[in-house]
Amino acid sequence: MGSDMKKRKILAEKTVDELRRLYPDASCSLDYDDPYFFLVRAILSAQCTDIRVNKTVEELKDIAGSAEEVLKLGEERLGEVIKPCGLYRAKAKNIIKTTSIFINEWNSKIPENIDELVSCPGIGRKIGNLLLGELYGIPALVVDTHFKRVTKRIGLTDSDDPSRVEEDVCEVTDPSVWISLGHMAVAFGRDICVARSPKCGICPLKDFCRGKES
Ligand code: SF4
Structure with missing residues (x-):
């Protein structure tokens, strides 16, 4: 193991320890009802708060309570319902496409592997990893904007590219912490x-964080 990797491993251990002390109960702030609507929530969450997403999905479910009914709504009507979440045209398009694949190709079951998930338009690695972790407990690291910023400041990665950040952090952490590390880093990125x-x-990370501001 190279010395850079060793240093990053030690840094990662200290980071995980401190984040665990700060956020022992960190969890996903998107509500969970069923796998399909969790997928919808994940798509809607881009550049939108989880609180707004949760509220909007409850309103959507009053109008269309299943994947089949969402598909029947069509892009335009769906777009009107999800408008409060922003980027509604693109999100409605993605949800309709994904819903069609969910029903017709996936037999109404979210796949348990990342390659199949990201082959669906509208699902990138961030959403794919979120689904794997939350639905199936499969170790997967969700790299969102908070995670990227926090891990780069601390020194766990030098990259801004989410896939590279995921690779760098996975390399120096145990898979057993990936799901919770994602949630803890988001909470930390919002609070501190x-x-x-x-x-x-x-x-509490200032003693070993390379990005601390004096
Ligand atoms: S010391 Fe500052 S930059 Fe480093 S993790 Fe803490 S808040 Fe972020």
Whole structure:
């Protein structure tokens, strides 16, 4: 093992330990009802708060309570319902395409492997990994904007490319922590290591974080 890898492993261990102390109960803030509507929530969550997504999906379910009914709504009507989540035209298009694949190709069961998931338009690695972790408990790392920022500042990666960040962090952490590490990093990125003016003064990671601001 190279010395850089060794250093990153130690850094990763310290990071996981501190995040566990801060967020022992970190979990996904998207509500879970059934696998299909969880997938819808995941697609809607791009650039939108989980609170708004959860509320909008409840409204959607009052109108269309199953994948078949969502498909029947069609892009335009679906777009009107999900408008509060933003980017609604693209999201409606993705949801309709994905719903059709879910029903007709996946036999109404979300696949348990990432390659099949990302072959579906509208599902990238972030959503694919979220589904694997939350639906099946399969170790998978969800790299969102908070995760990317936090891990780069700390020094676990030098990359801004989500796939590379995922690779770098997976390389130095045990698969058993991947699901919770994603949730903990998001909570930490919202509370302390915020995008602008991170709260380094009160941050428990400041003794080993390379990105701390004085
Ligand atoms: S010390 Fe600052 S930059 Fe580093 S993790 Fe903490 S808040 Fe983020």
